[in-house]
Amino acid sequence: MVTIALAGNPNSGKTTLFNGLTGSRQHVGNWAGVTVERRSGFVELEDETFEVVDLPGTYSLSAQSEDERIASGFLAGGDVDLIINVLDASNLERNLYLTTQLLELHRPIVFVLNMMDDAERQGVSIDLEGLQVLLGGPVIPTVGNREEGLDALKTALIGVSRGLDPRIRAIPVHYGDDIENELSKLEREILRDERLAGSHVPRWLALQLIERSPEAMALLLESHAQSAIASQLKATLAFLEAHLGADGGTLLAEHRYGFAHGLVTEVLQRGHSTQRSHTDRIDALLTHRWLGIPIFLAILIAVYSLTFLVGKYPQDWIGAGFGWLQRQAGTLLPPGELTSLLADGIIPGVGAVVVFVPIIMLLMGCIAFLEDTGYMARAAFIMDRLMHLMGLHGKSFIPLIMGTGCNVPGVQATRTIEAKEDRFITILVSPLVSCSARLQVYILIAGTFFKPVPAAFAIIGMHFLGFALAMIMGKLLRLTLFRGADTPFVMELPPYRMPVLKATLIHMWEKGSVFLSRAGTVILAGATLVWFLSHYPGITRRDWTTEHLSSRATVTAMALPSAEQALRLAELDLAYESRIMNTSFAARFGRLLQPVLAPILDPDHTRAEAWKDGVALTAGFVAKEIVVGTLAVVHQASAEPADPKARISPLQDALRRRSGLTPLTALAFMVFTLIYTPCLGTIGMILKETRSLPWTLFTVLYGLGLAWLLAWGTVALGRLAGFA
Amino acid sequence: MSHFQQIQLSDLAPGQEATVLQVKAQGPIRRRLLEMGFIERENRISRSIRVVLAPLGDPMELVIKGYHLSLRREEGACILVSRLEPTRV
Numbered sequence: 077m078v079t080i081a082l083a084g085n086p087n088s089g090k091t092t093l094f095n096g097l098t099g100s101r102q103h104v105g106n107w108a109g110v111t112v113e114r115r116s117g118f119v120e121l122e123d124e125t126f127e128v129v130d131l132p133g134t135y136s137l138s139a140q141s142e143d144e145r146i147a148s149g150f151l152a153g154g155d156v157d158l159i160i161n162v163l164d165a166s167n168l169e170r171n172l173y174l175t176t177q178l179l180e181l182h183r184p185i186v187f188v189l190n191m192m193d194d195a196e197r198q199g200v201s202i203d204l205e206g207l208q209v210l211l212g213g214p215v216i217p218t219v220g221n222r223e224e225g226l227d228a229l230k231t232a233l234i235g236v237s238r239g240l241d242p243r244i245r246a247i248p249v250h251y252g253d254d255i256e257n258e259l260s261k262l263e264r265e266i267l268r269d270e271r272l273a274g275s276h277v278p279r280w281l282a283l284q285l286i287e288r289s290p291e292a293m294a295l296l297l298e299s300h301a302q303s304a305i306a307s308q309l310k311a312t313l314a315f316l317e318a319h320l321g322a323d324g325g326t327l328l329a330e331h332r333y334g335f336a337h338g339l340v341t342e343v344l345q346r347g348h349s350t351q352r353s354h355t356d357r358i359d360a361l362l363t364h365r366w367l368g369i370p371i372f373l374a375i376l377i378a379v380y381s382l383t384f385l386v387g388k389y390p391q392d393w394i395g396a397g398f399g400w401l402q403r404q405a406g407t408l409l410p411p412g413e414l415t416s417l418l419a420d421g422i423i424p425g426v427g428a429v430v431v432f433v434p435i436i437m438l439l440m441g442c443i444a445f446l447e448d449t450g451y452m453a454r455a456a457f458i459m460d461r462l463m464h465l466m467g468l469h470g471k472s473f474i475p476l477i478m479g480t481g482c483n484v485p486g487v488q489a490t491r492t493i494e495a496k497e498d499r500f501i502t503i504l505v506s507p508l509v510s511c512s513a514r515l516q517v518y519i520l521i522a523g524t525f526f527k528p529v530p531a532a533f534a535i536i537g538m539h540f541l542g543f544a545l546a547m548i549m550g551k552l553l554r555l556t557l558f559r560g561a562d563t564p565f566v567m568e569l570p571p572y573r574m575p576v577l578k579a580t581l582i583h584m585w586e587k588g589s590v591f592l593s594r595a596g597t598v599i600l601a602g603a604t605l606v607w608f609l610s611h612y613p614g615i616t617r618r619d620w621t622t623e624h625l626s627s628r629a630t631v632t633a634m635a636l637p638s639a640e641q642a643l644r645l646a647e648l649d650l651a652y653e654s655r656i657m658n659t660s661f662a663a664r665f666g667r668l669l670q671p672v673l674a675p676i677l678d679p680d681h682t683r684a685e686a687w688k689d690g691v692a693l694t695a696g697f698v699a700k701e702i703v704v705g706t707l708a709v710v711h712q713a714s715a716e717p718a719d720p721k722a723r724i725s726p727l728q729d730a731l732r733r734r735s736g737l738t739p740l741t742a743l744a745f746m747v748f749t750l751i752y753t754p755c756l757g758t759i760g761m762i763l764k765e766t767r768s769l770p771w772t773l774f775t776v777l778y779g780l781g782l783a784w785l786l787a788w789g790t791v792a793l794g795r796l797a798g799f800a
Numbered sequence: 801m802s803h804f805q806q807i808q809l810s811d812l813a814p815g816q817e818a819t820v821l822q823v824k825a826q827g828p829i830r831r832r833l834l835e836m837g838f839i840e841r842e843n844r845i846s847r848s849i850r851v852v853l854a855p856l857g858d859p860m861e862l863v864i865k866g867y868h869l870s871l872r873r874e875e876g877a878c879i880l881v882s883r884l885e886p887t888r889v
Contacts, residue, residue: 136835140828167867170837287831326823329834355868363861457870461856464872470859564829564875565859566836569868 077125078237079155083147083178084162085171086133087450087570089190089218093162094130095579096223097230121234128160135170137177138289138325142496149291151181152276158237159185160229165202165217166194166571168344172336173329175211176249180280184236184244185213188229192217194571199347206343212245251331254319258312259283265308268301285309286316286324355450355571363454372458375451376477383439384481384512390434398427411625413615417604420611425603428699429596432484432757433588439478439485440587441580443492448575452492453567460565466547467554468505469498470565476502476546479509480539483758484595486511487765488587497558503765504775505549507754510542513700517749520704520715524728525742534743538750545751545782595760602756606698609665610691610706614656624652646714654712657691663710666690676744676787679795683736685711689745699755711735740794744787751783805883809845810860810876818845818881825878837865838879845881 084090098117116129131150132143150156161178163171178185187207195202208215214232218225235241250256262282267273272281272295284292285305296302296309316324362371405419446452452471460470468476471493479486486506493499518538522531614620631644657663669690670678678686688710696703704727708715713730724732731737737745753776754762763772812818823830823838838845845864859872 135832138831138835140831167865169865170867173835173837325831326834326840329831330839333837333839359868369856453870457859457861458856460870460872461858464858564832565870565872566829566832566875567870568836569861569870571868 077127078157078233080126080128080158080160080233081151081156082128082130082160082162083151083174084131084133084188085135085164085167085174087568088133088162088164088171090133090162091130092576092579093160093188093190093218093226093229094128095582096226098128119230121230124234124237126233126237129156134174136174138287140289141494143494145291148289151178151183152280152291154275156181156183158233159183160188160233161185162188162190164191164194165189166191166198166200168195168200168202169333169336169340172339173332176332176335179212179247179249180277180283182246182277182280184241185211186229186232186236187211187213187215188225189215189217191219193219198353201345201347203343203345207339208243210247210339210342212243212247214241214243249332249335251328255286255316255327255331258286258315262286262305262308262312265301265305268304269299272299272301283328286312287328288325353571358572359454359569362451363457368454368458372455375446375455376474379439379442379446379474380478380481382442383435383478383485387435387438391431394427394431394434398423398430402427411621416611416615417607421604421607422600425600425607428603428757429592429599432482433591435482436485436488436591437584437588439489441584443474443489444580444583445575447492448573448579450570450572453569456567457569464565467551468502468547469493469495472498472502472550476506476509476543479506479511481512483507483509483511483754484761487758487761488591490765500766500771501550501553501558503762504553504771504778505546507758507762507775507779508542508546508549508751510539510750511700513755514538514749516701517696517703518746520707520728521731521742521746521749524724524731525737525739534746538746541747541786542750545786549778549782591761591764595757595764598760598763599756602759603698606662606695608661610657610660610662610695612661614659617656620652620655624648650709650712650714653709657706657709662694663687663691665694666692669694672784676748676784676791677737677741679741679791685735688735689737693748693752696749697753697756699757700749703749707731738799740791740799743794744790747790748783748787751779751786753779753783806880807883808877809862809871809879809881810873812862812876812881812883817884819884820845820879821882822880823878824880825875829875829878833875833879836869 082090082094094115094117098119116127119126119128129150131147134141134144134147136144137148137151138144151159159178159181161175163175175185175187189202189204189207204215204217214236216225216229216232218229232241236244251259259279259282262285263278266278266281276295281292281295285296286309296305299305313324316322316327320327322330361367364371402419402423405415405423409415409418443452446455452474455474456470458470459473463470463472472490474492475486475489478489483506486509487503490499490502490506493502515535518535522534526534627648628645631641631648634641636644667687667690670687673690673693674681674686677683677689688707691710692703692706695706704715708727711727711730711734713726715725715727717725753759759772759776762775763769766772806821807818809818809820820838820840822840823833825833845862857873859870860876861868861870863869
């Protein structure tokens with residue numbers, strides 16, 4: 077089998093080529109660095125199997141960013157037989173910088189000159205024959221998103237892999253006599269360690285050492301010739317600094333661009349293109365001084381509506397479908413533990429996972445579409461000033477805004493943020509943004525304890541508080557845990573291109589299915605655990621079940637009018653559920669929590685039912701809207717008004733009369749609900765996106781701490797101001 | 801034709817062209833700027849005339865080696881350039 081590494085700059089159309097070659101499902105993006113993961117596909121050419129590995133798009137192999145480390149590590153390792161270097165013909169000189177580094181690897185390279193149509197439109201013509209000679213490998217012209225030139229590429233791959241292509245030649249980049257001299261001295265020292273010289277091209281390693289790449293430095297530490305190489309390196313760097321007046325990295329970069337520039341001068345003819353490019357014309361509008369932000373906001377509103385308003389329909393259908401299943405399981409199966417596990421544990425648990433899929437697919441589809449057009453870079457460009465003030469990146473804006481609909485796709489949308497530190501900070505603060513699930517809790521609580529106008533203010537206030545906290549935490553994280561890691565905002569604004577619908581659809585499907593398989597398992601496990609905690613040991617009490625069934629039978633035997641019968645039966649069911657819930661492990665846990673929650677929810681220790689808050693909040697760990705349902709069960713009062721004309725539901729009535737919450741502690745309850753721990757879905761997503769259990773736990777714990785602190789502050793300040 | 805006057809890249813007015821004299825940044829930012837084409841004494845860059853200046857005013861967009869790049873002003877301040885003749889707008 078022949079292993080091919082696909083290397084190229086971001087936005088060079090590398091991923092489209094990968095899709096074309098392997099037919100695999102792979103996203104095509106216009107953002108720098110979408111493919112953080114290494115992905116591969118297979119292609120059969122004349123009885124030979126080629127494995128194509130799509131490397132992250134990088135501007136160089138200096139191993140500075142995560143993406144560059146991945147690409148450079150894979151290329152320098154021994155697995156690569158052949159490299160395909162994708163070059164953007166409309167931006168050749170900068171693309172050739174990476175090529176100069178690839179040439180050092182001493183592997184056969186097939187060059188793909190992509191975006192030929194863009195180049196032609198700019199009036200650029202390229203001498204392909206000349207380029208082949210100067211680069212020492214076949215050069216295949218291809219066109220953007222169409223699959224043109226693929227057959228020629230496949231033919232070239234076969235020839236090169238069999239060593240039959242006469243165009244393959246080793247092309248050294250000449251760094252000037254002084255540097256070359258130092259390079260050979262370093263190579264000589266490297267050759268002392270046969271194992272090192274066997275696994276890495278000595279010249280490549282010498283260059284990496286001069287650039288002080290962390291990877292090369294790590295290799296050096298493992299070598300038994302470490303001291304010889306290190307002392308030569310020290311002498312080399314000192315010599316270069318003294319004689320050429322610059323550090324090694326700068327000198328190499330200058331020579332690489334010198335090579336690229338010389339090559340471009342040789343093979344590229346620039347015609348007179350008087351017409352402004354279409355990208356310039358589009359940008360004149362989209363990043364316009366006054367119109368840029370309104371247009372951005374309009375696009376944002378469109379994406380938001382499409383995701384959460386359109387997405388609500390499939391969500392409702394899914395919700396209704398699982399509700400029906402749950403009722404069927406509850407009525408058809410005999411009551412007992414297994415039925416409850418199925419009807420109250422697994423079915424709603426699976427439902428809680430599946431219900432996210434439509435909005436995830438819609439939002440990720442919109443984002444992929446915007447990325448593919450090139451607009452996402454402009455969105456970051458427009459919003460960076462604001463976000464940078466808060467320790468965040470321009471690209472953090474869209475994920476945070478989308479979080480107001482649901483934090484789960486909001487966290488996933490951070491994918492577009494290139495630099496790991498920026499992405500992590502955004503992920504860690506995004507649960508603070510108040511989502512639509514929390515809104516249901518606010519509506520219940522504010523509607524119970526406040527008059528309509530203050531209630532509306534309280535609800536809006538929660539949303540502002542969430543945003544403000546996200547900003548403050550972002551700044552704090554930047555100043556503490558992610559200090560010194562302020563990544564440069566040196567960002568390419570790629571040309572606008574028409575996205576390929578197929579690629580967007582593939583991307584949506586991929587995001588949906590990856591969510592189900594990765595985050596879904598976490599959510600389902602968590603939901604089942606909470607079911608267990610809130611149903612045991614009461615669910616095992618046969619006598620309770622028998623009692624409940626006989627009361628139901630009595631009511632049914634009374635032959636009441638059907639509406640009244642349904643009401644009576646619902647009351648009985650609720651009573652039975654309450655009985656189980658209020659004796660469950662979760663209730664015991666809620667009681668344990670009582671001393672912790674007392675300062676914020678029961679400051680005077682007068683509330684007999686304060687433990688019920690703890691139960692509801694514990695259950696709300698699964699999803700914040702479950703707080704409402706659980707309050708209904710623990711207080712044994714329906715959250716739905718029995719009489720449609722009633723202003724408040726029985727639950728609100730019960731909360732007002734019996735719970736002992738005051739308007740002030742109710743507000744503290746809202747603040748606590750806003751901040752305490754991300755819901756299970758968000759936790760699953762955070763775990764999937766950070767791949768770090770410590771950071772996921774950190775998000776949960778700081779949320780709990782911050783929630784307590786702010787809720788306590790609410791009560792303390794409120795009391796100072798004279799509220800009860 | 802260039803009056804050899806050093807200014808910070810961030811002080812370049814929209815539409816002006818300039819040559820890079822020195823990249824003062826150090827560490828990863830320096831490396832990234834070099835890779836993106838800010839090679840000393842070699843280059844002609846032009847700050848785009850379509851910069852979004854207001855209401856946010858940062859970052860800035862410019863054209864270097866024929867492609868569009870955006871930089872924060874604080875990063876632009878690390879690059880010393882000399883102004884070339886203003887181009888026709």
